[in-house]
Amino acid sequence: MPDITAIQxxxxxxxxxxxARRVAAPRPAAGEVLIDVHAASVNPVDWKVRAGLLQxxxxxxxxxxxxxxxxxxxxxxxxxxxxxxIGRRVCFLAGRGVGAFAEQIVLPAALAVGIPDRLSFxxxxxxxxxxxxxxxxxxTAAQVGPGMRVLVHAASGGVGTLAVQIARDRGAEVAAxxxxxxxxxxxxxxxxxxxxxxxxxxxEDRLSGLDVVLDPLGGDIHRRSYAVLRKRGMIxxxxxxxxxxxxxxxxxxxxxxxxxxxxxxxxxxxxxxxTGRLRPVVERVLPFSEFVASHRMCEQGHARGKTVLRIRQxxxxxx
Ligand SMILES: NC(=O)c1ccc[n+]([C@@H]2O[C@H](COP(=O)([O-])OP(=O)(O)OC[C@H]3O[C@@H](n4cnc5c(N)ncnc54)[C@H](OP(=O)(O)O)[C@@H]3O)[C@@H](O)[C@H]2O)c1
Numbered sequence: 549m550p551d552i553t554a555i556q557x558x559x560x561x562x563x564x565x566x567x568a569r570r571v572a573a574p575r576p577a578a579g580e581v582l583i584d585v586h587a588a589s590v591n592p593v594d595w596k597v598r599a600g601l602l603q604x605x606x607x608x609x610x611x612x613x614x615x616x617x618x619x620x621x622x623x624x625x626x627x628x629x630x631x632x633x634i635g636r637r638v639c640f641l642a643g644r645g646v647g648a649f650a651e652q653i654v655l656p657a658a659l660a661v662g663i664p665d666r667l668s669f670x671x672x673x674x675x676x677x678x679x680x681x682x683x684x685x686x687x688t689a690a691q692v693g694p695g696m697r698v699l700v701h702a703a704s705g706g707v708g709t710l711a712v713q714i715a716r717d718r719g720a721e722v723a724a725x726x727x728x729x730x731x732x733x734x735x736x737x738x739x740x741x742x743x744x745x746x747x748x749x750x751x752e753d754r755l756s757g758l759d760v761v762l763d764p765l766g767g768d769i770h771r772r773s774y775a776v777l778r779k780r781g782m783i784x785x786x787x788x789x790x791x792x793x794x795x796x797x798x799x800x801x802x803x804x805x806x807x808x809x810x811x812x813x814x815x816x817x818x819x820x821x822x823t824g825r826l827r828p829v830v831e832r833v834l835p836f837s838e839f840v841a842s843h844r845m846c847e848q849g850h851a852r853g854k855t856v857l858r859i860r861q862x863x864x865x866x867x
Contacts, residue, residue: 550572550573551570551571551572551573552570552571552572552573552574552650552651552652553568553569553570553571553650553651553836554568554569554571554613554647554649554650554651555567555568555569555613555614555615555647555649555650555836555839556569556571556611556612556613556614556647557598557610557611557612557614558610558611558612559610560598560599560600560603561598561599561600562599563595563598563840563841563843563844563847564840565598566598566614566839566840566843568836568837568839569611571613571650573652574652574653574654575624575626575654576624576625576626576629576654577626577627577654578626578627578628578629579626579627579628579629579656579657580625580626580629580654580655580656580657581622581624581625581626581629581633581638581654581655581656581657581660582622582623582624582625582652582653582654583618583620583621583622583623583638583640583652583653583654583655583660584620584621584622584623584651584652584860585618585619585620585648585650585651585652585653585859585860586618586619586620586621586669586670586673586858586859586860586862587618587619587620587668587669587670587672587673587833587856587857587858587859588615588617588618588619588648588649588650588673588856588857588859589615589617589618589648589673589674589676589677589678589706589854589855589856589857590615590842590843590845590846590854590855590856590857591616591617591677591678591706591846592706592846592847592849593616593677594614594615594616594843594846595843595846595847597612597614598612598614598843599847606644608645609645612645612647613646613647613648613649613650614647614648614649614839614843615642615647615648615649615650615857616641616642616644616647616648616676616677617639617640617641617642617648617673617675617676617677618639618640618642618648618653618673618676618859619637619638619639619640619663619669619670619672619673620637620638620653620669620859621635621636621637621638622634622635622636622638622660623652625657626657629657633657633660636660636662637662637663637664637665637667637669637672638660638661638662638663639660639661639663639672639673639675639676639814639818640653640655640659640660640661640676640809640814641659641676641677641680641809641814642655642659642809643655643656643659643809649836649839649857649859650859651859651860658811659809659811660811661676661811661814661815661818662815662818663818664818664822666822667818667821667822669858669862670830670833670856670858671821671828671830672818672828673854673856674706674828674829674830674853674854674856675710675814675817675818675821675828676809676814677706677807678705678706678707678709678710678854679710679814679817679826680807680808680809680810680813680814680817681707681764681786681805681807682707682708682710682711682714682762683714683813683816683817684805684806684807684808684813685707685711685762685764685784685785685786685805686698686711686714686715686718686760686762686784687714687718688805688806688813689782689784689803689805689806690760690762690782690784690803692714692715692718692720692759692760693718693719693720694718694719694720695719695720695721696715696719696720696721696759696760697720697721697723697757697758697759697760698715698720698721698722698723698758698759698760698761698762699722699723699724699725699751699755699758699760699761699762699773699776700712700715700722700723700724700725700739700762701724701725701761701762701763701764701765701769701773702725702726702764702765703724703725703726703730703734703737703739703742704726704727704730704733704734704850704851704852704853705726705764705851705853706851706853706854707764707786708724708726708734708762708764709734709737709829709852709853709854710817710826710828710829711762712724712734712737712738712739713737713738713825713826713827714820714826715738715762716737716738717820717825717826720759720760721740722738722739722740723739723740723741723742723743723751723755723758724739724741724742724743725742725743725744725745725751725769726742726744726745727744727745727746727850728744728746728747729850730852731744733852737827737829741754741755743755750772751772751776752772752773752775752776755776756775756776756778757776757777757778758776758777758778758781759777759778759781759782760777760781760782760783760784761773761776761777761781761782761783761784762784762786763783763784763785763786763791764785764786765789766785766787766789766790766791767789767790767791770783770785770789770791770792771791771792771794774794774795774797774798774800775798777798777800779799779800780799780800780801781800781801782800782801782802782803783795783800783801783802783803784802784803784804784805785802785803785804785805786804786805786807787804828853828854829852829853829854830853830854830855830856831851831852831853831854831855832845832855832856833855833856833857833858834855834856834857834858835857835858836857836858836859836860838857839857842855842857
């Protein structure tokens with residue numbers, strides 16, 4: 549039986565618990581596709597799962613393959629799936645427990661979303677989890693629309709870079725937080741007022757009367773965010789650190805966005821990229837062999853967009 553390389557861990561721990569292992573190639577069952585993965589992105593959930601921080605909510609079976617999202621080419625299909633999909637370029641968000649840091653992955657066919665020829669695999673791999681998270685928060689939960697004033701925390705990160713653009717595209721006025729290093733970059737993405745978390749003036753002294761705060765950080769950032777909202781405004785959270793819901797006290801609502809591998813939404817995101825309304829931001833592309841470094845960089849928490857692993861070289865180097 550042919551085998552493939554997958555990046556796995558057999559215990560919780562530091563990035564060094566990851567290793568490249570030869571494993572049996574997966575086979576698509578009925579309703580599934582096999583994807584030859586060209587690129588996979590690194591998300592904070594990858595290192596949090598590996599470090600054992602999510603054991604209570606997301607227990608894993610060892611050996612566990614790292615990674616949640618990526619892009620590649622459909623290599624085979626299971627019974628009941630249209631064979632015309634073979635050879636199609638796609639991106640995907642895999643279900644929990646199905647690792648994307650692997651030369652091949654098997655998924656329900658519905659989760660493989662077509663990408664245009666001119667979108668590189670590395671850019672496409674940057675979209676699924678970060679894009680679906682930004683969309684779930686701003687569009688599905690907060691229903692951001694024209695004229696609304698929105699604060700995007702962590703605007704320089706994987707989620708934030710897409711969230712700023714999505715909010716702007718929907719006609720909102722966008723404020724943002726990030727480090728000084730990333731201020732100019734976040735303004736270029738469409739944020740007006742940018743408050744730096746490493747400056748003396750805290751964001752709550754600069755901003756007020758906002759309709760929506762996107763909080764992917766929790767903890768202290770969450771606690772301080774109530775003060776910048778108007779009455780009946782909304783904080784929409786991505787589950788990062790724990791937070792205390794003080795919505796009733798401040799007269800605002802607090803929602804946690806449900807991030808699902810929704811292929812219809814991912815297709816919307818890809819369509820916006822295809823028409824130039826949304827730009828994936830890839831800070832660095834690392835060779836597959838740099839999987840330990842990729843986790844370490846993500847864990848440092850000061851990204852400028854996404855880190856992507858190139859799993860295999862395309863015959864067209866621009867892709
Ligand atoms: N399903 C879910 O609930 C879900 C889904 C997606 C993401 N998340 C969570 O959302 C968070 C962000 O994800 P991501 O993919 O965007 O991470 P990321 O790409 O690693 O970006 C993190 C960003 O946080 C910024 N940052 C760090 N400390 C900050 C502070 N005090 N104030 C403002 N910004 C700060 C950094 O900006 P600087 O470099 O400028 O400091 C960095 O760009 C993670 O905790 C992740 O686990 C949850």
